[in-house]
Amino acid sequence: xxxxxxxxxxVIAYLPAQSQNNAIDRFFxxxxxxxxxxxxxxxxxxxxxxxxxxxxSKNSDIKELVKDIRGLKILSTKKDPLKYYNEASKKIPLNExxxxxxxxxxxxxxxxxxxGSGDIVDELLLLVGGNDxxxxxxxxxxxxxxKISKLANKLDxxxxxxxxxxxxxx
Amino acid sequence: MNNLYIDQLLEKFWSAETTEQEEKELKxxxxxxxxxxxxxxxxxxxxxxxxxxGESEDFTHLIIQKFIKKYFDATASLEEEQLIHEYxxxxxxxxxxxxxxxxxxxxxxMGQVQFDKPLALKQKPASGIRIxxxxxxxxxxxxxxxxxxxxxxxxxxxxEQTAPxxxxxxxxxxxPEEALExxxxxxxxxxxxxxxxxxxxxxxxxxxxxxxGAGN
Numbered sequence: 001x002x003x004x005x006x007x008x009x010x011v012i013a014y015l016p017a018q019s020q021n022n023a024i025d026r027f028f029x030x031x032x033x034x035x036x037x038x039x040x041x042x043x044x045x046x047x048x049x050x051x052x053x054x055x056x057s058k059n060s061d062i063k064e065l066v067k068d069i070r071g072l073k074i075l076s077t078k079k080d081p082l083k084y085y086n087e088a089s090k091k092i093p094l095n096e097x098x099x100x101x102x103x104x105x106x107x108x109x110x111x112x113x114x115x116g117s118g119d120i121v122d123e124l125l126l127l128v129g130g131n132d133x134x135x136x137x138x139x140x141x142x143x144x145x146x147k148i149s150k151l152a153n154k155l156d157x158x159x160x161x162x163x164x165x166x167x168x169x170x
Numbered sequence: 171m172n173n174l175y176i177d178q179l180l181e182k183f184w185s186a187e188t189t190e191q192e193e194k195e196l197k198x199x200x201x202x203x204x205x206x207x208x209x210x211x212x213x214x215x216x217x218x219x220x221x222x223x224g225e226s227e228d229f230t231h232l233i234i235q236k237f238i239k240k241y242f243d244a245t246a247s248l249e250e251e252q253l254i255h256e257y258x259x260x261x262x263x264x265x266x267x268x269x270x271x272x273x274x275x276x277x278x279x280m281g282q283v284q285f286d287k288p289l290a291l292k293q294k295p296a297s298g299i300r301i302x303x304x305x306x307x308x309x310x311x312x313x314x315x316x317x318x319x320x321x322x323x324x325x326x327x328x329x330e331q332t333a334p335x336x337x338x339x340x341x342x343x344x345x346p347e348e349a350l351e352x353x354x355x356x357x358x359x360x361x362x363x364x365x366x367x368x369x370x371x372x373x374x375x376x377x378x379x380x381x382x383g384a385g386n
Contacts, residue, residue, distance in 0.1 A: 004311040037338035053346040103367040
């Protein structure tokens, strides 16, 4: 009888271990096998190397911000963007994430979500769903929201140029 | 043998000056039935002495004592234990071993204890509670185990089969420069959207202010 209980205990303990990743990871892995999606993944290891490489960079704001990032994941598609936007909105656990900002502009929906408390957050989530694109972007690290908002103003002009590059890659 | 002679012998005996011959004479005197009243006080001593000598020829208790010592050291053989038990199964036990008598006796009695009341284990209680046999519990557990294991196996095989069929475009930077570029592009998007949000907020505020102004 004791053996039976032990075996059952192991089986039961094994079940939730499979689904212990956080909700966003699960969302990512759910679409990794979908050919309509593009996944970008920059590992913590790579960010360590980036931090070393940007040490002598002139742009100190970027240097400061990149230094704090530990991981980047992007999931994007051009097919049924609104459908996936709604799906993602529903799947994000609101007990873990806090909505920082919601923007609705000409059929373009944007959501900023953060995990953690205070000005320095553990994760910044950007969710974009419009008529053309669906993008889910996840920054992990010790992110200072003030730095990001400052950078947002600075990068404004450079921004379009970088965006073009991103489009080239797709 | 007159009483006076015995008196003399006794006196010598008490002062430990008697010869063996004289001691023997005393013994024979006390062993006989008719003893002078004045000597009766010494009689138990000599009679006991005689009896003691007679009994000490029986060494059984010494051997048993050795066995018991071995028994408590857990080195006694089965035969020796058997001999101990046999010795204590009789009531006539030597003085030195009396303390063990109760112990070994109770061991024996315990060995004979039998439970002779009828046991009602196999009978099903009338209340309808069924006792599931352990075998069935084991079978059920094994079935659960294999089903769960099978499911996991099935799942993993399924994943392996479907994985190569459809896969998202997977982009991973190969060097820090590429990683930095990707990160900057991502940040640019963030800033663009953030900016848009701020603009909307400002516009909203303006609208509210205008509305207020109109109201006034």
